Amino acid sequence: MEALKLWRLAPKEIKVLYITIFSMNMGFYALIPYLTLYLTGSFMWSMALTGLLLGVRQFSQQGLTFVGGLVADRWGCKPTLVLGLAVRSAGFLSFAVADNTWSLFAAAVISGLGGSLFEPSLQAAFTRLAPEAYRKQLFSLKNMITNVGMVASTLLGSILSSINFHYLCVVAGLIYTFLSVFVYAKLPALDVEISRSGFRKDIGQILKDIPFVAYTVILIGYYYVYMQLFLTIPRLAVNVTGEQSSVAYVYATVSLSVICLQLYVTRWFERFPNRFPLIGIGALVMGVGLFLLGFANGLFMLCAAAFLFAVGTMISAPLLMDVVPMFATPRLIASYYGFNGYSMALGGALSTSLGGWFYDVGEASGMPLLPWMLCLVVSVMVMAGMFAFKDKRRETAGLSA
Numbered sequence: 001m002e003a004l005k006l007w008r009l010a011p012k013e014i015k016v017l018y019i020t021i022f023s024m025n026m027g028f029y030a031l032i033p034y035l036t037l038y039l040t041g042s043f044m045w046s047m048a049l050t051g052l053l054l055g056v057r058q059f060s061q062q063g064l065t066f067v068g069g070l071v072a073d074r075w076g077c078k079p080t081l082v083l084g085l086a087v088r089s090a091g092f093l094s095f096a097v098a099d100n101t102w103s104l105f106a107a108a109v110i111s112g113l114g115g116s117l118f119e120p121s122l123q124a125a126f127t128r129l130a131p132e133a134y135r136k137q138l139f140s141l142k143n144m145i146t147n148v149g150m151v152a153s154t155l156l157g158s159i160l161s162s163i164n165f166h167y168l169c170v171v172a173g174l175i176y177t178f179l180s181v182f183v184y185a186k187l188p189a190l191d192v193e194i195s196r197s198g199f200r201k202d203i204g205q206i207l208k209d210i211p212f213v214a215y216t217v218i219l220i221g222y223y224y225v226y227m228q229l230f231l232t233i234p235r236l237a238v239n240v241t242g243e244q245s246s247v248a249y250v251y252a253t254v255s256l257s258v259i260c261l262q263l264y265v266t267r268w269f270e271r272f273p274n275r276f277p278l279i280g281i282g283a284l285v286m287g288v289g290l291f292l293l294g295f296a297n298g299l300f301m302l303c304a305a306a307f308l309f310a311v312g313t314m315i316s317a318p319l320l321m322d323v324v325p326m327f328a329t330p331r332l333i334a335s336y337y338g339f340n341g342y343s344m345a346l347g348g349a350l351s352t353s354l355g356g357w358f359y360d361v362g363e364a365s366g367m368p369l370l371p372w373m374l375c376l377v378v379s380v381m382v383m384a385g386m387f388a389f390k391d392k393r394r395e396t397a398g399l400s401a
Contacts (some may be wrong), residue, residue, distance in 0.1 A: 006138060023149065048353070056112070061119065064112075065340075081121040092176060096169035116341075212336065219344070224355075225375050258313065281316075283312065286309050
């Protein structure tokens, strides 16, 4: 009911972005988790090599989102978003014809480059179009819609991957092709101040924003924990149950939990004035959920731990992006989102590469808890770091009231 109310309140441009976000996540989550199983199964890759490819894809996206943000602040959010969706489509379609190591890595890089263009432009467009009075609630609905897309992706991914992985790549790629046309036709050009200053000046301004840089560095740990969702968790689920379908059940648990509970969790935590510690608490809950995965001996325990992981994301995820405008100037909002993408680039690359390596080492050495213990330690460090920040917007609102 509350979700429908927020949908009605959202401007029609935000609804266009919601449809885009749903479809993007349906295409992405249908492909990427099953890519891990495809590489380790059909190509007999090790978890370490598979993790390296996922890390390269992650870094080619988030590692260049800063550049994508700078481009969006000069060229405009809409054209940058359309181009990024088209490039991502080409990358996913490339997976369908890739038949050796180098072509698979090339497809990963192309798909990542598309994300480096559309991610900061999408975040900036959403922030600019969402009314500030209830922007956090709209971000929460955005997180719900992301997970609705994930639920749809589990059905799409499990059906197509069971038939032929190449069909899955084609369908996922065509989804992004459709979105590039849809956004071009339906999203109006944003009437915003386009940056005309030099790249060097804008980069220098952001690098001098020490609190924002520190926030971005701490989020590396958050994304190390979060990105286990795409490598070690699918592999663990198959190892524990012996069934590839268990991956869909684990993802469905995470997604349905967020869909059903996200707005209630957001509303409950609104009573806390400082949002940054909430991000840290959410990271800790995620880490505890991952740690408990190490003890799973069946599908029920996998889903129970996945539910706890989902609770952590419900606390943190809507706040991660909502606090960025607190640091940013309006002229550089896309650039700030782009720079913040380095946290996901480094955290995701470390998560998939080191996470896969620690998973292999843990199994080989008889210490299967090793990768999950590391996740718990990292989540504790993120929580400690986040407690150093204060939400200045709340202080300002209190003074002006």
